[in-house]
Amino acid sequence: HAGEAHRTDLMTITRYVLNEQSKHPESRGDFTILLNHIVLGCKFVCSAVSKAGLAKLIGLAGDTNVQGEEQKKLDVLSNEVFIKALVSSGRTCILVSEEDEEATFVQPPLRGKYSVVFDPLDGSSNIDCGVSIGTIFGIYMIKDAHEPTIEDVLQPGKNMLAAGYCMYGSSCTLVLSTGSGVNGFTLDPSLGEFILTHPDIKIPQKGKIYSVNEGNAKNWDGPTAKYVENCKFPIDGSPAKSLRYIGSMVADVHRTLLYGGIFLYPADKKSPNGKLRVLYEVFPMSFLMEQAGGQAFTGKQRALDLIPTQIHERSPVFLGSYDDVEEIKALYAAEENTK
Numbered sequence: 001h002a003g004e005a006h007r008t009d010l011m012t013i014t015r016y017v018l019n020e021q022s023k024h025p026e027s028r029g030d031f032t033i034l035l036n037h038i039v040l041g042c043k044f045v046c047s048a049v050s051k052a053g054l055a056k057l058i059g060l061a062g063d064t065n066v067q068g069e070e071q072k073k074l075d076v077l078s079n080e081v082f083i084k085a086l087v088s089s090g091r092t093c094i095l096v097s098e099e100d101e102e103a104t105f106v107q108p109p110l111r112g113k114y115s116v117v118f119d120p121l122d123g124s125s126n127i128d129c130g131v132s133i134g135t136i137f138g139i140y141m142i143k144d145a146h147e148p149t150i151e152d153v154l155q156p157g158k159n160m161l162a163a164g165y166c167m168y169g170s171s172c173t174l175v176l177s178t179g180s181g182v183n184g185f186t187l188d189p190s191l192g193e194f195i196l197t198h199p200d201i202k203i204p205q206k207g208k209i210y211s212v213n214e215g216n217a218k219n220w221d222g223p224t225a226k227y228v229e230n231c232k233f234p235i236d237g238s239p240a241k242s243l244r245y246i247g248s249m250v251a252d253v254h255r256t257l258l259y260g261g262i263f264l265y266p267a268d269k270k271s272p273n274g275k276l277r278v279l280y281e282v283f284p285m286s287f288l289m290e291q292a293g294g295q296a297f298t299g300k301q302r303a304l305d306l307i308p309t310q311i312h313e314r315s316p317v318f319l320g321s322y323d324d325v326e327e328i329k330a331l332y333a334a335e336e337n338t339k
């Protein structure tokens with residue numbers, strides 16, 4: 001049946017996670033249930049984002065729609081959907097969202113043992129021009145059943161049990177790692193299922209692309225400026241790299257993961273900690289990069305070793321192909337040695 005058009009070994013994200021769960025006989029399926037609720041949130045946001053353009057066209061967007069209802073901004077709507085899905089899963093105890101200044105503490109009887117940090121719709125300023133945007137999430141286990149406090153979620157990224165993103169673009173792609181590699185699943189709208197389309201993603205050891213907002217160049221520090229200079233005018237005579245910058249982290253990271261290269265959001269004079277948030281942008285993407293054979297660096301240390309002190313803390317980040325990140329690490333180390 002080689003010529004058959006339809007593959008019959010449909011590996012859905014649910015089956016994949018159940019297979020992973022079977023490797024942990026002690027597991028009671030809590031993680032699977034949690035993940036299924038995250039997947040449900042992604043399906044809802046995928047549907048809402050794809051209609052956003054249409055809503056704009058037929059005048060549903062703006063302040064009120066034809067029913068005179070208050071039209072919620074997509075990122076606010078997405079946040080509400082994820083908070084409700086995660087709380088109703090009965091498996092979470094602390095939720096940190098980019099949209100909420102304070103963390104959400106889930107009370108018994110719905111309290112579970114996981115903490116989820118997430119950006120419900122990262123890059124949402126790009127919706128109106130049709131650029132891909134996404135949900136980014138990370139999952140921690142909360143150690144023991146004491147009354148949870150915010151300290152329980154201020155853990156280094158290396159403690160994450162899982163991380164992933166869902167990109168809402170030409171297709172809806174969910175990229176996930178539960179600590180044993182990275183897999184990509186694409187939503188088949190006719191089935192309403194995420195199907196395994198990118199098994200065991202490995203990022204190329206070295207890439208030909210660099211991804212940074214060159215508009216901040218005048219504020220960069222020495223090592224970043226030198227690294228980008230080397231990308232454009234290689235001193236070893238190798239070909240210059242290509243610049244690809246979409247300005248939507250999920251899209252820039254997804255391209256970096258699949259094609260290789262380096263994504264940089266450096267510190268600069270205006271923003272000494274860069275722009276991206278540690279818990280729900282830097283950590284999940286760094287976790288995925290390491291699981292795919294790449295690495296992530298803050299300019300001072302391995303990104304996943306960082307211990308945040310605030311839930312919305314920022315950090316510079318350089319992530320992507322292993323060899324490319326090594327090069328910028330060497331430039332920061334050299335600067336350290338001259339101090």
Ligand code: P6P
Nearest residue numbers: 122123125213247248249250275
């Ligand atoms: P800049 C989008 O607003 C975002 O948070 C990330 O998705 C993206 O990588 C970054 O900011 C873009 O920032 O300063 O280059 O526009």
